[in-house]
Each structure stands twice: as structure tokens, then as C-alpha cells.
Amino acid sequence: MNIRRVSKESGFSLATVSRALRGDPKVLEQSRLHIEETARRLGYNPNPLVRQVMSSCRRRNTFVFRGNLALLVKNVAQDPLADRRRRDVLKAASAAAEIAGFSLDTFDLDHHSTDGIQRIFDSRNIQGVLVFMPSFGGKKIRLRLNTTSRMWVSAGWGLWVPQFDTVRGDYYQVIRLALHHAKRTFSSGIAAIWDFSTDAVAHHAARASFLAHHPSGNQLAGKLFLSLEKLSEKQFASLVKKHSLRCLILESSIAPPDWLARYVPHEGWIWCRDPGDQPYFGRIDHQNSLMGEWGVNLLTAKILMGHSGVPTHSQTILVPPRWIANKS
Numbered sequence: 599m600n601i602r603r604v605s606k607e608s609g610f611s612l613a614t615v616s617r618a619l620r621g622d623p624k625v626l627e628q629s630r631l632h633i634e635e636t637a638r639r640l641g642y643n644p645n646p647l648v649r650q651v652m653s654s655c656r657r658r659n660t661f662v663f664r665g666n667l668a669l670l671v672k673n674v675a676q677d678p679l680a681d682r683r684r685r686d687v688l689k690a691a692s693a694a695a696e697i698a699g700f701s702l703d704t705f706d707l708d709h710h711s712t713d714g715i716q717r718i719f720d721s722r723n724i725q726g727v728l729v730f731m732p733s734f735g736g737k738k739i740r741l742r743l744n745t746t747s748r749m750w751v752s753a754g755w756g757l758w759v760p761q762f763d764t765v766r767g768d769y770y771q772v773i774r775l776a777l778h779h780a781k782r783t784f785s786s787g788i789a790a791i792w793d794f795s796t797d798a799v800a801h802h803a804a805r806a807s808f809l810a811h812h813p814s815g816n817q818l819a820g821k822l823f824l825s826l827e828k829l830s831e832k833q834f835a836s837l838v839k840k841h842s843l844r845c846l847i848l849e850s851s852i853a854p855p856d857w858l859a860r861y862v863p864h865e866g867w868i869w870c871r872d873p874g875d876q877p878y879f880g881r882i883d884h885q886n887s888l889m890g891e892w893g894v895n896l897l898t899a900k901i902l903m904g905h906s907g908v909p910t911h912s913q914t915i916l917v918p919p920r921w922i923a924n925k926s
Contacts, residue, residue: 600693600891601642608636612697641920664699665725667897670715672707672731672739672756680733682872683886687730687753690890698898700726712742724748726897728890731756746907749900753893755800760908763900765893767884768916769800773807773847775921776868779880780845781813784866788812789822789837790847791829791854804849831857838862845879865924883920892917 605615610633618625618633625633669691671684688704695702703722705715719727726749729741738757750762773790780788790808792801805823812819822841824834826849837843838861845866848854867873869881892915 600690600887601697602693603640604633604637604642607640608633616697663701664898665701665901666722667695667700667702667894668719668724668727669702669704670707670727670729671704672729673733683732683754684730686886687732687890687893690887691728691753691894694891694894695898698894700894700898702894716743719743719748726750726901728753728893728897729756729758729762730754730890730893731758749897749906750908751893751897751900753889761912763896763909763913763915765889765896765915765917767889768918769803770807771916772870772882772884772919773804774811775919776847776870776880776882777808777811777813779921779923780847780868783879784845786813787842787844788814788847789824789841789843789845790849791824791826791858792849793826795827801849808847826854829855831855834858835861878924880921880923883922885917885920889917 601615601619602612604619605612608615610618610629614625614629615633615637618630619637621630669688673680673684692702705718707715710718718724728751730753731739732754738759740759745760752758752762752764753766755766777788790804792804794801808823809816809819812822814822818841822837822843824837834857843862845868846858846862847868847870849870864877865879867876867878869876869878871881871884873881896915
């Protein structure tokens with residue numbers, strides 16, 4: 599969700615919406631309230647960390663071209679879900695760059711050589727780069743490019759070396775939100791199946807949240823946070839019978855075994871991703887569009903403050919998840 603959608607739905611210009619959302623007293627109170635209500639209804643979340651800087655950039659009445667940005671993508675796996683994440687991030691990042699007065703070009707590390715990308719960056723005077731990995735790989739990716747002369751920010755859970763400022767989904771809140779809705783319908787009998795081969799920080803945050811918020815307490819919850827790699831049908835059948843499992847929380851990168859639905863029907867599944875055409879109880883939207891928007895906002899804010907290179911102490915901005923119930 600971006601500010602252009604708020605502008606379209608509210609009927610006000612982009613400039614008026616921008617001023618209203620940052621509390622500009624020149625906007626009539628009635629108009630401001632209407633715009634704020636539209637933004638809340640659409641789920642628009644402005645990034646508080648860069649609002650002050652971006653506000654100062656928009657004070658002029660005329661458009662000012664500020665520079666060139668690049669979105670650098672690394673695909674670990676080719677699949678429809680990764681492609682959808684990539685499209686969502688690219689669309690939102692492009693819109694955010696345009697609003698800030700920057701151009702944005704996309705480059706794929708799998709289709710361009712490192713030397714070729716470096717030459718293009720230098721010839722186009724790329725001032726900032728947003729690096730993004732649309733699918734989890736669990737392995738570190740060493741970026742063999744000159745990182746000293748421009749600003750860098752990473753989006754998503756890619757394990758980049760060196761480590762940049764990062765905008766990524768909040769897996770602690772993902773699990774908390776999933777358990778909140780699971781408890782309201784199922785009360786108990788809730789398990790999670792996780793792929794431990796992916797990013798350690800992500801699954802440690804997810805497990806900590808599962809233990810902290812599970813309705814049966816952390817001791818039992820520890821037995822119900824299951825590893826996909828070690829899970830067998832016999833073991834799962836025993837757990838279903840022993841703990842009356844009725845709800846499963848499924849991590850975003852896993853491909854569940856075919857036998858899983860025989861024990862817990864799809865209608866009891868909560869996906870931490872878009873499950874496509876499969877039936878489900880609910881899903882958690884990681885708001886990839888918001889991640890792309892905030893990533894560019896952080897990147898441009900740092901550029902306008904004169905920063906470049908790899909930060910001595912990197913920061914992480916966590917994008918809040920959103921619950922989507924199955925309407926079928």
C-alpha cells in the first residue's frame with residue numbers, strides 16, 4: 599500500500615495527502631481527518647524513521663530530480679511466490695523513488711556479471727542501492743561490489759555480506775498475530791511447522807514468539823514447534839492424537855508433505871505467505887509492498903543526509919504483518 603492509493607481513494611492530490619499525513623496546518627481539518635481515515639482503512643503505514651527527512655524534501659512546489667537508484671535482486675529459487683514478492687517490492691520501491699525525486703533501475707545478479715553491474719553503477723552515477731532476495735536461501739551471499747562510494751540498504755531476509763541497514767518482515771509479530779487468531783477459533787491444539795534450513799534469526803524470532811504466546815504455555819509449545827526436515831508422518835500422527843491438533847501455522851518457504859492434510863485439514867492451516875488457490879483458515883501478509891517503500895525511503899533519507907558506504911552499526915526496521923482471513 600502506498601500514498602498514491604490513498605490519494606486516489608480520498609479524492610485529494612498527492613501533495614495534499616502528503617501534507618495531511620505529516621500534520622501540515624495548511625490542510626483544512628475536515629480534509630485532514632478524511633485523508634487520515636482513508637489511510638487507516640487502506641492500511642497505509644508511513645515510515646516514522648524517515649518522515650522528518652522526507653518531509654523536508656517535499657517542501658518545494660516544483661519537482662526536483664535528486665539522483666539515480668538501483669534495485670539489485672538475487673534469486674535463490676525460481677518459484678511463483680518469489681516472483682510475486684519481487685513484483686510487489688519493485689512496484690512499491692519505484693513509486694517511493696519517484697515521489698522522492700529519484701529514478702530506479704533494476705538489476706539481477708543472476709543475469710549480470712559483477713564487473714558489468716559495477717561499470718553500469720559507475721557510468722550512471724548510482725547513488726544508492728536497495729538489495730533484495732525474494733526467496734529464502736539460508737546461506738550468506740557475499741556482494742563483490744564496491745560498497746564505499748554509494749549508500750546501500752537491504753530488503754527482506756537475505757544474508758548479505760557486508761551487512762547493510764535492513765528493512766525486513768517482523769517474524770516475532772507474524773507468529774504472535776497467527777496465534778492470536780488461532781486461539782480465538784481453536785482455543786488449543788495449535789502447532790507450527792518450520793523450515794530450519796533458512797535464516798536463523800527469522801526462525802529463532804518465530805520460535806520465541808510461539809513459546810511466549812502459545813495458549814498451552816511454553817513447555818508444551820516447545821514440543822509443537824516442529825522442524826520440517828525432521829518431521830515424519832508417524833511422528834505427526836502421534837502428535838495429532840496426543841495433543842488434539844486442529845490448527846497448523848506454516849512458515850513461508852515450506853512445501854508441506856501431501857499427507858499433512860489427512861491429519862489437519864486445510865481449513866485449519868494458517869499460512870505465513872499467500873497460499874495461492876489452496877483453502878486455508880487464514881494467512882499472514884508480510885506486506886512486501888511496504889518493505890519496498892520503506893527500503894527506498896530509508897535509502898533516500900540516508901543519501902540526503904550525506905551518508906554512503908556500509909554503516910559501522912547497521913540498523914534493522916521491522917515491517918508489521920497483516921492478518922487476512924479466508925473468505926471462502
